[in-house]
Every structure is written in structure tokens, then in C-alpha cells.
Amino acid sequence: DGGITQSPKYLFRKEGQNVTLSCEQNLNHDAMYWYRQDPGQGLRLIYYSQIVNDFQKGDIAEGYSVSREKKESFPLTVTSAQKNPTAFYLCASSARVSGNSPLHFGNGTRLTVT
Amino acid sequence: QKEVEQNSGPLSVPEGAIASLNCTYSDRGSQSFFWYRQYSGKSPELIMSIYSNGDKEDGRFTAQLNKASQYVSLLIRDSQPSDSATYLCAVNLGGSQGNLIFGKGTKLSVKP
Numbered sequence: 001d002g003g004i005t006q007s008p009k010y011l012f013r014k015e016g017q018n019v020t021l022s023c024e025q026n027l028n029h030d031a032m033y034w035y036r037q038d039p040g041q042g043l044r045l046i047y048y049s050q051i052v053n054d055f056q057k058g059d060i061a062e063g064y065s066v067s068r069e070k071k072e073s074f075p076l077t078v079t080s081a082q083k084n085p086t087a088f089y090l091c092a093s094s095a096r097v098s099g100n101s102p103l104h105f106g107n108g109t110r111l112t113v114t
Numbered sequence: 115q116k117e118v119e120q121n122s123g124p125l126s127v128p129e130g131a132i133a134s135l136n137c138t139y140s141d142r143g144s145q146s147f148f149w150y151r152q153y154s155g156k157s158p159e160l161i162m163s164i165y166s167n168g169d170k171e172d173g174r175f176t177a178q179l180n181k182a183s184q185y186v187s188l189l190i191r192d193s194q195p196s197d198s199a200t201y202l203c204a205v206n207l208g209g210s211q212g213n214l215i216f217g218k219g220t221k222l223s224v225k226p
Contacts (some may be wrong), residue, residue, distance in 0.1 A: 040122070040218065041218060042118070042202070042215075042216035042217055042218040042219065043158070043202070043204075043216040044216075045214070090157055090158070099145060099146045099206035099207070099208055099213060099214065100145070100146045100163075100165060100206070102148055102160045102163050103148075103158075103160070103204075103214070104160070105157040105158050105159070106157060107156070107157050108156075108157045
């Protein structure tokens, strides 16, 4: 089955540690995205990538980093510089880079930093 | 500031009724509009997409777009308890997906 796989589902880290969230897709989609969702809030865009080896900052990129070395993979690193990292993180992909192409989401990673 | 506004709810309807969810957006140049359903603790899933004025129907779901009034709505006919979820409106301002703005969502509760 085609889809987007995020791992792990739950992640616990101590403050001051970097952590990397995995996102893999086998939909052959060009574009991939990372969103953050906090309780009662809409999804906020962290980073997106329209092509391998290229990515753009979203609205809340500070404290995060990404890479896109392969079309299928778009890992997100939450660094110790992110002031409030506890959140639900969603990876998504879309077939085309145009705004008309709907997003397909992975199952999410719930990160808790204490 | 580009904004997408939704009533947070909860919107409560009896089983079998029509649920009406509304979304307004601030940018008149917006081109693509999406409704996603998100069950508690789960990721969003696409329900409907609409790109031109008017109605678009898919089963029990109808999306309505009025660009002049800058609103998009989702009607759910014959509402079922399984429709109980948060519904997210997303609006693309044009260009790349980096311009996709999500509303905070409306929580729908369908009572048996």
C-alpha cells in the first residue's frame, strides 16, 4: 500500500537534546512538508521541499532543520534551540508542487520534551 | 496577515441531521480550498477539495465556495456518530504549497 510512514509514533526526550523525526513516502510525490500542531491550534508549516536537495522555510522554522537527500525521505530534526518543542508533528506529501494538489498526511509523531 | 477563520465549536447535531461547517478567509486571491477531517489523536485526512465557485458533491458531503464573499462551507447530510471529529479548512493563496493556510478547526459532535 502506498502511503507516508512517520516514526516513531511517540518520542520522549530531555530538554537540551536534539531529536530526529523520520518521514518516508512511497507515493512518488515530489513535494513533502512538515507541520506542527498544538492543542486548539491550526497546523503550522515548519519546512517544505519541492525537489530533492532543496527546501524552504515555513512560518515557524526556527529551531528546526531538515534534509531532502532522497525523494522518498524528509527527516526533521528538532534542535535544542527550539524553545517549546512538545507538540504533534505531521509529515505530508503532495503529488505536484502547485497549490491545487491536496496533501496526504502521515500518522504523526507526538514529541514530549521534559 | 493571511487568515482562515473557523468557529471552534463544538457544533452538536443529532444523528441524521445536516451539519453545516463554515470557513472564511482573508485573501481574495485564494485559489484552492480543502476540507480535512481529523479524529482525536489522529492525522488529518482529505474530505473535499474545491477550486471554483459553486457546489461540489461527494456522497454525503457537499463543499460550497463563494469567492466574492470569501467563504467556503462543508455540508454533511445524514450525519452519523462516526462523523464526530474536528474539521479543518485549508486555503491556498496561490503558487506553491508554502502558501497553504489552515484554520484551527471546528469540532463536530453527532449525537445518536
